[in-house]
Each structure stands twice: as structure tokens, then as C-alpha cells.
Amino acid sequence: MDNRSPYIVDAPSVSVIMFKVLLALIPGIALYVYAYGLGVILNIFLASLTVILTESAILAIRKLPIKVFILDGSGLVAAWLLALSIPSIAPWWIIVLGTLLCITFGKHVYGGLGYNLFNPAMLGYAILLISFPLIMSQWQIPNSLIENNIEWFDQIKIIMNSSLLSKETIDAMSSATPLDYIKTQLTLNQPLSVIQQNKIFGFLGGKGLELISLGYLAGGLYLLKEKIISWHLPVSFLASLFIIASIFYSIAPDTYASPLFHVMSGGSILCAFFIITDPVSGPTTPKGKIYFGIAIGLLVFIIRIFGGYPEGIAFAVLIMNIFVPLIDSLTQPRIFGHK
Amino acid sequence: MQFKNIFKFNGGVHPNENKSLSTNLPIGRLPIPKKLVLPLRQHVGRVAKLKVKPGDQVLKGQIIAEADGNISASIHAPTSGKILKISEEILPHPSGLPDFCITIEPDFKDTWVEKKPISWKKLDRTKLIEALSQSGIVGLGGAVFPTHMKLKINQSQPINTLVINAAECEPFITCDDMLMRERADEIIQGALIAQTILDAKECVVGIENNKIEAYEALKKAAQKTTIEIKVVPTVYPSGDAKRLIYLLMGIEVPKEKRSVDLGIQVFNVATVAAIYRYLELGEPSISRVVTITGAVKAPQNYEVLFGTPLSELIAAAGGSSNKTKKFIMGGPMMGFDLPSIHVPVTKAMNCVIESSPELFPAPKPVMPCIRCARCADACPVNLQPQELYWFSKSSQLEKARDYNLFDCIECGCCTYVCPSNIPLVQFYRYAKSEIIAQDKSKEAANTARERNDFRLARIEREKKERAERNAQKALGANEKQADDEKKSTIAAAMERVKQTQQENIKN
Numbered sequence: 083m084d085n086r087s088p089y090i091v092d093a094p095s096v097s098v099i100m101f102k103v104l105l106a107l108i109p110g111i112a113l114y115v116y117a118y119g120l121g122v123i124l125n126i127f128l129a130s131l132t133v134i135l136t137e138s139a140i141l142a143i144r145k146l147p148i149k150v151f152i153l154d155g156s157g158l159v160a161a162w163l164l165a166l167s168i169p170s171i172a173p174w175w176i177i178v179l180g181t182l183l184c185i186t187f188g189k190h191v192y193g194g195l196g197y198n199l200f201n202p203a204m205l206g207y208a209i210l211l212i213s214f215p216l217i218m219s220q221w222q223i224p225n226s227l228i229e230n231n232i233e234w235f236d237q238i239k240i241i242m243n244s245s246l247l248s249k250e251t252i253d254a255m256s257s258a259t260p261l262d263y264i265k266t267q268l269t270l271n272q273p274l275s276v277i278q279q280n281k282i283f284g285f286l287g288g289k290g291l292e293l294i295s296l297g298y299l300a301g302g303l304y305l306l307k308e309k310i311i312s313w314h315l316p317v318s319f320l321a322s323l324f325i326i327a328s329i330f331y332s333i334a335p336d337t338y339a340s341p342l343f344h345v346m347s348g349g350s351i352l353c354a355f356f357i358i359t360d361p362v363s364g365p366t367t368p369k370g371k372i373y374f375g376i377a378i379g380l381l382v383f384i385i386r387i388f389g390g391y392p393e394g395i396a397f398a399v400l401i402m403n404i405f406v407p408l409i410d411s412l413t414q415p416r417i418f419g420h421k
Numbered sequence: 422m423q424f425k426n427i428f429k430f431n432g433g434v435h436p437n438e439n440k441s442l443s444t445n446l447p448i449g450r451l452p453i454p455k456k457l458v459l460p461l462r463q464h465v466g467r468v469a470k471l472k473v474k475p476g477d478q479v480l481k482g483q484i485i486a487e488a489d490g491n492i493s494a495s496i497h498a499p500t501s502g503k504i505l506k507i508s509e510e511i512l513p514h515p516s517g518l519p520d521f522c523i524t525i526e527p528d529f530k531d532t533w534v535e536k537k538p539i540s541w542k543k544l545d546r547t548k549l550i551e552a553l554s555q556s557g558i559v560g561l562g563g564a565v566f567p568t569h570m571k572l573k574i575n576q577s578q579p580i581n582t583l584v585i586n587a588a589e590c591e592p593f594i595t596c597d598d599m600l601m602r603e604r605a606d607e608i609i610q611g612a613l614i615a616q617t618i619l620d621a622k623e624c625v626v627g628i629e630n631n632k633i634e635a636y637e638a639l640k641k642a643a644q645k646t647t648i649e650i651k652v653v654p655t656v657y658p659s660g661d662a663k664r665l666i667y668l669l670m671g672i673e674v675p676k677e678k679r680s681v682d683l684g685i686q687v688f689n690v691a692t693v694a695a696i697y698r699y700l701e702l703g704e705p706s707i708s709r710v711v712t713i714t715g716a717v718k719a720p721q722n723y724e725v726l727f728g729t730p731l732s733e734l735i736a737a738a739g740g741s742s743n744k745t746k747k748f749i750m751g752g753p754m755m756g757f758d759l760p761s762i763h764v765p766v767t768k769a770m771n772c773v774i775e776s777s778p779e780l781f782p783a784p785k786p787v788m789p790c791i792r793c794a795r796c797a798d799a800c801p802v803n804l805q806p807q808e809l810y811w812f813s814k815s816s817q818l819e820k821a822r823d824y825n826l827f828d829c830i831e832c833g834c835c836t837y838v839c840p841s842n843i844p845l846v847q848f849y850r851y852a853k854s855e856i857i858a859q860d861k862s863k864e865a866a867n868t869a870r871e872r873n874d875f876r877l878a879r880i881e882r883e884k885k886e887r888a889e890r891n892a893q894k895a896l897g898a899n900e901k902q903a904d905d906e907k908k909s910t911i912a913a914a915m916e917r918v919k920q921t922q923q924e925n926i927k928n
Contacts (some may be wrong), residue, residue, distance in 0.1 A: 085515045086844060088833035089753040089781040090436055090592070093795065093840045096788050154788065196789030196841075312798075366794040366807055410808070417825050418430065418802045419663065419676045 096195075100155025102310050106301030107162055107356065113297035114166070117224045117290035119237040121170040125177045129161035132181040140190045156195050156362075157185055163203035163356060167349060167396075168210065171222045171240045171256055176214065180206045200403045201363045204396040211396065219392075223257040224290030227281055260288035261348050262392035264339060273336040287346035295351040302355025314371035315364065316354040320345055322379025330387070344383065348393040353382070357395065363403045370406075370413035378402050424630075424652060428671035430664050432801040433656040434834045436592050436754070438631060443595045443712050443720040448603055450724050451737055453500050457525045457728030458765040459485065460512050464559040465566045466492030473523065477504045480534040482705050485523055488554055494567045494768075495557045499707040499726035502527035513731070513750050513767055517760035525728065536703030541614055546574075549618055549700075556699040557706035557768075562586055562597075562660070562689030563751065565769045568696065571686060572618045581684035583621040584669060585612050585693060587628040587635070588653060588660035591752025594772040596710040597690050599722040601628075601635035604694060605642035611693030612648055614700060619686055624648045626690075627669045631655040657754060658832040662687045664801055676828065691771075711766060713738040715749070715774035729766045731759070731773060747776040754833045788841035796835035796845060802828050806835040810845050813852035818859065821852045829853075 094102075114122045137157045141148045151157075161181050168177060184206025192198040211218045225232075232255060239246045240255060258266070260282055267277040286292045305311045327341035344350065349357070358364060358378055365374045378398045385394025462468045469486035479485055479498040486496040505526045509519040539552050553569040560566045574580055585608070589597040601608060616624045626643070628636050630652045639650050653659050653668045663674045666685055674680050680687060691709060698704045707727060711734060714720035718739030725734060731748070735741060749756040750773055759773070774780075796806035804825060812821035826849060835845045 085757045085850075086784065086847065087749075087751075087753070087755050087757060088837050088846070089749065089756070089776070091784075091837050091839070091842065092434070092436060093838045093842075095785070095842075096791055096840050099791075099793070099840055150786065150788075156791070194789070196791050361791050361793040364792075366792050366797060366805065410805075414805060414824070415797075415803045417676070417804060417828050418667075419673045419678075419828070420825070421675075 096154045096156070099310055100159050102308055103159050103305065103356065104155065104162060106304045106310075107166070107298075109300045110166070110294050110297035110352070113293045114170070117226070117293050118170055118222050119225055119234055121222065121237040121241055122165070124174075124238055124241050125165040125168065125170060125172075126162055128174055128177045129165040129181045130158055132178045133157040133161035133185050136182050136185050137190075140186065141194075144190070144194070146194070151195060154195055157189070160184055160189065160202040160206075163352070164206045166352065167203065167207050169218060169221045171220065171237070172217050173244060174241050176210060176217060180210045183209050196362055198362055199406075201357060201360050201399050203360075204357060204399045207396045208400055211391070219258065219262060220256045221259045221262075222255060223282070227289060228254055257282055259348065259392060260291070260343075261386060265386075265392045268337065274339060275336060278339075286342055287348075291348075292346045295346050298351040298355060302351065305355060305359070311355065311359040312368070312371065314368055315358050315375045318372040318375030319354045319358055319379045320350070322376040323350060323383055324379075326380055326383045330383075338387065344386070348386070349395045350382070353378070353395045353399070358399060363406065365406050365409045365413070367410055367413040367415055369415070370409040373409055373413065374402055374406070377405075424654060426671075427651070427653055427669070428667055429654065429656075430667050430801050431803055432799045432834060433658060433664075434799055434837050435656055436837065438655070439593045439714075440595050440598065440631065442593070443714040443722055444598060446719075446721045448599050448710055448722045448724055449737065451726070451729060451733060453527045453529055453531065453726065454729045454733045455527070456505065456730070457499055457502075457527065457726060458510050458730065459496050459499070459523045459525065459728040460510070460765065460767060461486050461496065461521045461523070462512075463496065463565065463727070463768040464494040465564065466490075466494070468521075469493060469496050471507065471523070473504045475504050475506050478502075479504060479525065480532050482534045482536065482703075482707060484555065484557075484705075485525075488557075488567070491554070492567055492570055494559050495555055495705070496523070496727075497557050497705040497707050498525060499728055500525070500527045501530050501532040511761050511764055513759055513764040513770060515757040522765070538703040539700045541617070541700045546618055546620075553696070553699065555705070556695070558692065558695045558699060559706070559768050560689055561691035561695060561709055561768065561771070563769055563771055568688070568692055571681075571688070572615065574619060575681065578682060578684055580619040580621045580681065580686050581623065582670065582686075583612065583616045583619055583624040584662075584666060584680075584685060584687045585624065585626040585648075585690055586660060586662065586665055586687055587626050587632075587639070587690045588665055589632070590629060590655070590657045590660035591754050591756075591772075592657075593714050593774050594712050594752050595714070596712045596722055596771050598632050598635050599712075600691055600694060600710050601632070602638050605635075605638035607694040607697045608690045609639065609642040609646060609648060610701065611695070611697035612688075613646060614696055615686075615688055615693050616648075621686065625669050626650045627653050627659075627665045629653055629655045629659060657834070658801055658830070661801070661830055661832065663830075706768065709766075709768065709770070711770055712772040713775075714772065715780055716741060716743050716777035717775045718742045725766045727766060727768060730762075731764050731766060732762045734766065734773065735762060735775070741775050743775070743777045745776060745778070749774040749776055749781075753781065754837070755831065784844065785842040787843055790841055790843060793840060795838045795840065799834040799838045801832060801834060802830060804829060806845050809852070810843060810848055813848040816855070818852055818856050822856060826852055826856070 138148050141151050164180050164184055165177055184202045188202030188205035189198045264277055282288055284292045323344055324341045327344040330338035331340050365371050381398035382394045385397055467489040470489045472487050473485045480501045483498045484495050485498050488495045502525045505524040507523055510522040511519050541549055550569050550572050558568040612624055643650055651669055658664055659668055666672055666680055695706050708724055710722050711725045712722050713734050748759045750759050790807055792807055800806055808824050809821055809826055829849050831846050833846050
């Protein structure tokens with residue numbers, strides 16, 4: 083006999099959840115375009131195209147329904163996050179290769195949607211960073227800081243075929259990120275107060291970058307309101323990063339950047355609301371989410387300050403992904419009626 | 422209505438209530454049908470013992486099958502008439518399997534047996550419980566556990582609190598709601614009787630805040646009593662006894678314990694009303710209020726005689742209004758598909774919903790679990806449904822047990838909120854039945870092994886004993902031989918002596 087109760091459901095589908103995540107990225111993307119031009123849109127487009135083609139091919143090989151698993155939107159989320167994580171002036175094949183690797187090795191080799199151990203976007207990012215360190219550290223300079231006259235089309239040219247541009251134009255368009263700049267300048271024994279005089283620094287973080295972070299923050303609050311994500315991960319991660327940065331900052335403010343700078347720089351806000359909140363590769367228990375967020379906050383800070391890379395989010399997330407099953411099993415909530 | 426001293430449990434869901442569908446009209450009465458089919462098993466426990474044979478004339482309220490032992494309940498004739506047959510019929514049960522039923526052909530005179538109201542205030546508790554064991558009353562909230570058993574009290578743990586469950590948290594169901602609106606006095610009187618029998622210090626009624634009229638009616642009926650009417654939030658599954666106790670008292674009934682172990686007993690409103698009718702009016706349990714709702718043309722509540730074919734109830738509600746003709750017994754969260762519209766109305770049948778694709782769309786294709794943990798947020802037991810799903814799906818049954826699968830109350834909240842449309846509860850039911858079956862076969866295997874060990878030991882022992890016996894025998898034979906030899910030697914010696922003596926005499 084068919085006993086399929088409950089007969090009623092009230093849940094957003096996986097597609098709706100994923101498309102709401104994409105929607106939540108829009109304010110950040112809009113501010114990205116405002117500060118840096120259209121390059122990021124091209125990267126998102128290339129990433130989307132690559133993910134759809136790659137996933138279709140893999141799904142066809144795996145004999146799975148293509149339409150269903152393309153429309154679930156999870157591939158697009160990973161692709162967009164990767165596109166937003168790489169430098170917006172990187173050549174086109176960087177995002178294409180990165181997306182291809184991210185979706186193949188980050189997602190489908192584990193069994194596809196729901197089965198991946200690692201955050202696909204961060205896996206793709208880490209592979210790119212290790213393989214092409216030079217390209218991955220050449221970031222775009224905000225439009226407002228460019229002295230030479232740059233046409234908007236140059237931002238497309240630098241991605242599609244940088245040989246069309248003069249070396250001066252390319253140089254004028256690129257710079258190191260504030261996190262990177264601090265790291266290299268500190269090795270030259272410059273005090274932080276002098277380093278932060280540089281034009282690339284803005285009010286809280288990097289000029290332009292801090293604006294995008296505010297856009298991500300708005301999107302993140304939307305996801306919280308829509309109950310797509312819970313407060314545990316963003317709050318614990320940002321609090322942990324803020325607190326450890328405060329400790330170091332209070333000891334030596336000329337060597338360690340302010341906690342607010344750490345929170346508003348690099349990918350901190352994107353990480354807090356969009357990356358560590360990936361449900362598949364993260365913990366599921368409320369306590370586990372808090373521990374996971376705290377650990378990533380600490381690791382991000384440690385890698386930024388003591389590691390070889392200026393930004394530590396990708397490695398911190400991948401390292402903590404390994405511990406997710408352990409965290410979950412150690413943080414089981416108390417069952418009703420149990421001690 | 423305000424919540425005072427309410428303890429909210431984690432999780433739960435609030436589906437579209439759909440209760441107003443069936444509360445516009447008062448409780449209707451169904452005419453006596455052409456035949457009544459009464460299953461011998463309508464309760465938890467042993468099947469009732471047959472007391473009639475085909476051709477017998479019976480009166481309304483007469484026992485036609487008697488409670489067999491303590492955990493059992495009697496079945497009474499819902500009207501007067503003739504016993505037509507005793508046969509296997511399809512029952513309103515998820516299994517869809519047939520079971521033995523008594524079919525009565527009513528004579529439409531509806532003649533009562535002599536009603537014997539019981540002056541319960543004068544009788545002592547044991548006598549009252551004995552009397553109630555004949556009443557046929559079982560838990561009408563759906564658990565159908567024999568009520569008299571729940572009134573017995575353990576000397577070591579007296580009952581402090583009687584909880585009356587008026588939550589009725591499932592969508593669509595309104596039989597308790599309408600009963601409270603129309604017969605609040607019976608409920609309150611019944612609750613007072615139960616409180617007296619249990620010798621409980623206090624009595625609390627827990628009702629969801631979506632039943633304003635019922636609340637007002639109970640409040641009015643309970644005015645001159647010490648019974649407290651407490652409003653609880655409308656969150657499914659507030660009507661689950663352990664959840665209701667927590668809502669009202671902030672007490673978690675511990676794992677593997679029952680509420681009575683903590684001095685709390687819980688009765689459904691319809692059950693206490695039935696106790697009242699039996700003791701005060703002498704009417705045994707022969708009917709109940711049933712909600713017929715969903716896609717039927719005229720949803721309503723009816724007082725229905727047990728054994729009435731469901732088709733009669735459907736006809737009374739204006740008939741079905743869609744072609745699927747699928748009916749669900751219970752609510753949409755925990756109910757099940759009825760095998761036929763010809764099944765009889767039983768003591769467990771609180772609600773029948775006509776399904777339709779608009780009300781209950783076919784389940785959407787199942788997607789992989791994305792570990793979003795919405796199910797964990799919705800679980801009123803604080804389980805981790807996503808882990809249990811993983812373990813059940815991969816048949817890691819021991820793991821599922823370790824993650825407290827057996828604490829799952831199968832309320833369906835997890836499935837209700839799952840974005841991937843995974844029928845989680847079905848996986849848990851499967852895993853539970855697998856584990857139970859494995860435990861049974863393990864037990865059987867253990868017994869078999871013990872028997873075999875015992876047999877081998879016995880064979881060994883017998884062999885040893887036989888060997889000993891043989892050795893003993895052999896030893897015995899030797900001794901006899903030795904004995905014989907001795908005897909013959911002596912005899913020979915004696916002979917020689919004799920001969921010598923004779924020879925000496927001759928000489």
C-alpha cells in the first residue's frame with residue numbers, strides 16, 4: 083500500500099535556492115562594474131558558458147538528465163563565485179580553465195550535486211592560484227585611480243587578447259591588491275601608517291573593493307532574510323576574523339592592519355555570506371557551523387599574516403572542508419528527551 | 422488569546438490549515454446504513470473475542486465481541502439488527518489487508534439494550550476501571566489504546582497531572598474542534614471523571630490558538646472547575662503527546678520512558694467525552710465524530726456509527742468532486758491512502774480527506790540532498806534528518822540507530838520542508854523496519870546457536886556418560902570374573918581339603 087505521507091510540502095526547490103543566491107550576488111556585481119568596468123561581466127559570462135557546456139557533457143556521459151541538473155543552478159553559483167574571485171583582467175582562458183576544473187574536479191568526480199567534499203569554487207581558485215601565480219596576483223586598478231585615458235572596451239580587450247593593448251595601458255590598468263601590497267611593503271620595513279597612504283587604499287579596505295564588499299553584504303543580508311543561509315556561519319567567521327585581527331592590531335598597529343580592514347578587504351564578505359555557506363561542503367549542525375566559521379576566520383588571518391599568500395580564504399575553506407564530517411559528528415545537538 | 426507559561430519546542434512547521442473547509446456546518450448525523458461492518462481489531466492489543474454468531478439478533482449497545490484480557494477492547498453493536506455474517510473484509514489500514522469483521526444488518530428500530538449508567542462518584546477505582554473495560558473506549562485521537570488501561574495507576578508513581586489533548590494540530594482535521602464547540606460540557610465532565618479516577622492533582626487542557634470558538638466553549642464549560650485551559654501556538658506537531666507535555670509544562674519525557682513514569686497522563690478530548698457518555702449515560706463506544714473534507718462537495722463533520730461504510734459518509738458529504746476518487750485517512754502530514762471507499766468507519770478514523778491533484782500534487786522528482794539542513798531545523802525531536810537519510814539510503818543501519826533513528830516520530834516535518842523533494846520519512850520507516858527485522862533474525866539466530874551449542878554439549882555429555890558407563894561395566898565384569906576365580910579357587914581348595922579329610926578317614 084502507498085503510504086507517502088506527508089502529502090503536502092512547502093519548500094523552495096533547489097533551483098529557487100540557487101537562483102536566489104545568484105540574485106543576491108547582483109548588488110556586488112553592479113558595484114563591481116561601477117568601480118572596475120565591464121570586465122567582470124565578461125568573466126561571469128565566460129564562466130556561465132563554460133559551466134553549462136562542461137556540465138552538459140559530463141551529465142551526458144554519466145547518463146543523467148541534463149536539463150534538471152543544469153537548471154538546479156548549483157553549477158552557475160560555483161562558476162559565478164569563481165568569476166568574482168579571480169582578477170577581472172586575467173586572460174579569458176583563466177576563467178574558462180578554472181571553471182572547467184572547478185566543476186569537473188570540484189563537483190562531478192565526487193558524484194555531482196550534493197556529493198562534493200570541497201567547495202568547488204575554492205578548489206578551482208586554488209588550482210589557478212598555484213598554477214598561474216603571476217596572473218592571479220595582477221589585479222585591476224579601480225577606474226577612479228587610472229591616470230591614463232582608458233576606453234571601456236580596453237577592459238574587454240585585456241581579457242580577450244591583451245596583445246591588442248600597449249604595455250603602458252596594461253600597466254596602467256593593473257596593480258597589486260591592498261592585502262598583497264601590505265605584505266610586500268612590510269618586508270621592506272615600511273610602517274603600516276605609511277603603506278596605507280597609497281592611493282589604492284580606501285576608507286575601510288581597498289578602494290573599489292570595499293564598495294563591492296558592501297554590495298556583497300547587502301546580498302548576504304537578503305539571503306539571511308530569505309532564510310537561504312543561517313546567521314551562524316557569517317557571524318562566527320566575521321567575528322573570529324575581527325577578534326584575532328583586533329588582538330594583533332592592539333599589540334602592534336604599525337605592523338598589523340585594523341580588524342575592520344581585514345573584514346572589508348579581499349574576499350572576507352563574499353566568503354562570509356556566499357562561500358562558506360555552501361551547504362554541501364559545510365557542516366550542518368548549528369554548533370558545527372560556528373566552529374567551522376571560527377576556524378576559517380583564524381586560518382584566513384594566519385595565512386594573510388604569516389603565510390606565503392596575501393589572501394587565505396581558498397586554502398582556509400579547503401582545509402576546513404576536510405574536517406566537516408568530524409565537526410558534524412562531534413556537534414550533534416541534544417535530542418528531545420535525551421540528557 | 423495569549424500564551425502564558427508556554428514552553429516552545431524546537432522545529433515544527435505551520436502548513437496551510439484548511440480547517441475552515443469543514444467547520445461551517447454543525448456536526449451532522451448519518452442515517453443508519455443498510456449494513457455495518459465491524460472489525461474485531463479496532464484497537465491496540467489483543468483481538469476482541471467473538472460473542473455472536475450469524476443469525477443472532479442484537480440490540481444497540483450490546484457487546485458483540487468481548488475484550489480479550491487487559492489490553493483489548495470490546496466491540497458493541499452500533500444499532501439493533503441481525504448478525505449477517507462473520508467474514509474477512511478490507512480494513513482502513515495502510516497494509517490494505519483484510520481481517521475478520523462482524524456484519525450487522527440493521528432493523529432500523531435502533532432499540533437500545535438496557536442502559537446502565539454508573540454512579541461513578543460512589544464506586545471505588547478498581548470497580549470503575551473494571552466497568553470501563555467493558556465500554557469499548559479506546560484513545561480516539563488515533564492511537565486507539567484501550568482507555569481503561571490508561572486509568573490504572575502505578576502505586577510507585579501517582580499521577581499528578583492529567584493533560585487533555587485538544588491541540589488537533591494536523592491540517593484539515595476538525596472533529597475535535599467541532600466536538601469542543603458543541604459538546605464542551607461532556608468533555609469537561611469527562612475530564613473531571615478521568616481526573617478523579619486517576620486521583621490527579623491538576624488537569625490541563627492544551628488547545629492551539631487557531632480554535633477560538635472551541636477555546637471559548639471549553640473556557641465556559643470549565644468555569645466552575647479547577648481545570649485550566651491553556652493555549653498553545655499553532656505549530657505542527659503540537660498534538661504529539663510528548664510535544665504537548667513540553668509545551669504545557671516544560672517537561673521533556675525522557676527517551677524510553679512514558680509520561681506516566683513522570684506522573685502525567687494524556688487523553689484526547691473525544692476520549693474523555695466517551696468516558697462521560699459511558700458512565701453518565703450508559704452508552705458504550707459505538708460512534709465517533711469523523712471529518713469528511715478535502716475535494717468532496719460538502720465538507721463537514723458527522724457523528725458516524727462504527728462500521729458504517731465510508732462510501733455512505735462520502736455520499737453524505739455530497740460525493741466526490743474529482744475523478745481520482747482517492748481518499749486519505751488522517752491528516753495530510755501523517756495520513757495514508759485508503760485501499761477502498763468501501764472500508765468501514767472505525768474507532769481510529771478521525772478524518773477522511775478526498776485527495777485531488779490541486780490539494781495534494783504528485784510529488785516532484787527527487788533531487789540529491791544538498792545538506793541544507795532545513796529538515797534539521799524543522800525536526801521537533803532535534804534529530805539530524807539529513808544524516809539519518811544518508812545512513813538509511815546507504816543501509817548503514819547501525820549508524821542510523823546510533824543517530825537515534827528510533828526517536829523519530831515520523832511526523833513528516835522534514836519531508837515537508839525538503840527542497841530536494843526527498844521522501845525522508847519513507848526512508849526512516851524502511852530503516853526502522855529493516856533494523857527490527859534484523860534484530861529479530863539475530864535473536865532467532867542466537868536462539869538457534871544456543872540450541873545447537875546445547876545439543877552439541879548434550880551429545881558430548883552423553884558420549885562421555887556412555888563411555889563412563891561402559892568403563893564401569895567393563896570394570897564390573899572384571900571384578901565378577903576375579904570374584905568367580907576366587908570362588909573357584911576356594912571351592913577347589915575346599916574340595917582338596919575334603920578329599921584329604923576323606924582320605925584321612927579311610928586311612
